[in-house]
Amino acid sequence: MSNIFDVMESTVQTYARSFPVTFNKAQGVWLYDDKGKRYLDFLAGAGTLNYGHNNPILKEALIEYIQQDGIAHGLDMHTTAKAAFLTALQQIILKPRDMDHVAQFTGPTGTNAVEAAMKLARKVTGRSNIVAFTNGFHGVSLGALAATGNQHHRGGAGTSMADISRLPYDGYPGAGEDSLLLFETMLNDNSSGLDKPAAVLFEVVQGEGGLNASSFKWLQRLEKICRAHDILMIADDIQAGCGRTGTFFSFEPAGIKPDIITLSKSLSGMGLPFALVLLRPELDQWSPGEHNGTFRGNNHAFVTARKALETFWKDDNFAAEVRAKGELLTQRMQAMVDRFPKLFSKVKGRGMMQGIACHDGEIADAITSKCFERGLIIETAGPNDEVVKCLCPLIITEAELTQGLDWLEDSILETEGERLRKAS
Template sequence: MTITPPDLSVFETVESEVRSYCRGWPTVFDRAQGAHMHDEDGHTYLDFFAGAGTLNYGHNNPVLKRALIDYIERDGVTHGLDMSTAAKRAFLETFSETILKPRGLNHKVMFPGPTGTNAVEAALKLARKVKGRESIVSFTNAFHGMSLGSLAVTGNAFKRAGAGIPLVHGTPMPFDSYLDGEYPDFMWFERLLEDSGSGLNKPAAVIVETVQGEGGINVANAHWLRALSDLCERHDMLLIVDDIQMGCGRTGGFFSFEEAGIKPDIITLSKSIGGYGLPLALTLFKPELDIWEPGEHNGTFRGNNPAFVTATAAIETYWNDAQLEKQTLARGEHVEMALKAIAEEHRDAVADVRGRGLVWGMEFHDKPKANLIAKRAFELGLLIETSGPESEVVKLLPSLTITSEELDEGLRILARAVRETV
């Protein structure tokens, strides 16, 4: 594909230098549908990025779009803070009956604000309020958001430095396989908890991603997650699972922790919970933890009614049976095979292939290669990003509704980009 550089002057002169994704994809996007995005010059791109996991059901999903248009055309409530609305009632009823109850969860639903970091901030605040302690344990290479509380439990040094002030009351522990299996799981963590001379303030909670997306597609196995849940229970710590990027079916089941058979005390959801790309976030917690005073945590946009409408439509369309889950797992196996074939072809270049469901990563020994591959993929018409502490992992995050033909096309483009770069 030959791409003529677009006129980006207004973005470069008016918009802040903080912009990032547009630097790797230097074009002006105009339309999007399903697994494709189209720029102003008529070029088409296959999207293996999906809004960083916000578009699990694809761009402008027709079923969700119809529900949204109907709601807007009848003058349904758009902004409602935390007022009771028909759209919120429909969402709560559908989410409870279709998602929570079949999984044996009776968690209360809180709308903390429209972004993932809002959900994490609420989770941390509630855990501290319930336990009366300040410390939170997180894990190496974790990412939980860009506001101060979320940054305090995030591992990436570059993102942490942006805070400009000390980030306190967060303690990192080794994530699954961080020490290459040389030591028993949680040996160091448990020793610190049991030793009154360790200097570790007893934590209120532990926050974890089952798959670390921004951290490099690091996958925690089910045994490790069960052991973590048991550790939290034995030491009176709440377990928070951050399912903002990996929830809503990304790894197969609606929640990414279902495979491990655990029931976290607190769960955070955002990104694809709105279904259509509209901002929405939830903090879920066991009923006994609901000790909030009215208005103690709030936000102007916590009641995004158009997002309630598309979220309800997404659940009703895709989660009344197991079809999407089975399809995601099957296509995940297909992606794994394709990536392993690429790795076999380039044994000296590829360090590892790892993932679950439809989130996969390919790590490179020569770390800058990953960004070069993503750049070449863009030139060939494929949108992929990188992740990991040094952006050394090519990250695949296609929509769950992508067709098998589109998936194959993207994997062929990726194989070519790797071949031409490596």
């Protein structure tokens, strides 16, 4: 018997295919379906729920604001909610990191922020080309999609996409290979065919691309090349930011200072749509209304985002906890790789954004399907969906993290057993 989703919803849906139940409640790191079954969430809205589902502190602030008839939608007009968020952003995040970036509110999704960042870089420099990297994922609106590497998503464009030069990401040519040598050589060769770019667009950890983590040395060299050639640096911190790697911005440990930073996903703290571009003041060359969006004034998101900054980022305590849990995750996943060499090649990622690279996507799909049967929601990533990707809420307890990893290991053991039986 068909349900309303089969009748009314487009075939473009994806997550519902992997997790074919109807959810009706969520709290912390747990989701519940309409039959009452509980699921441990190692997906977290693809990185949107760093502070968990319905975080009680954030929820209370939002409910109080709504009950007081606070502004819900205000375009880009001044509101007290926006002022409070900007103050918290400046005092808690930017000033302690010696950053003087200004804030541009775009449409409410990550791809909106990337579109604005790319447009601004082109406007400021007068150059149209932007360098993006292999396996990068930046969104699926046409400008951001041009910079996205995944052929599945690019195939949905229906038109040509230009003004992007693709270069190898750190480690892409092979371990120990210098992937930036090509970039530097081409910039210094007037006959290389590489149009001088307005900017480079990069992720510190490529989430959808397979949890490829750049080295700090690579990031530092990329910055040096960009500064030498007057090229802007756009850090796409939409999935890796807001604490996911153990610092608020994923690039902090490398000591680099991108010119433009895009944020979204966990920025609101509650899963509310919210995207932001941070840019150096001298780059703020927009004319009023030149780039806009009807929903660039989500005041409900301002309220919860401010509360998230005040609650979790006043000091280093929360970040330290994230780093500690990231170390536990690394240890457990490395043990799984060592135990099951016929299934896995290595651990990938950084902090609470890690996964296990399987030898093929079929293995990864079998494991994640068995995880779901046990009550663990976990997805795959990578060009062939070959990486089992852990992206649980950062507020997860060590006991909950251990339980989820135990379920993952049980699913791996079952998968290996099935493969051995088929081979015999």
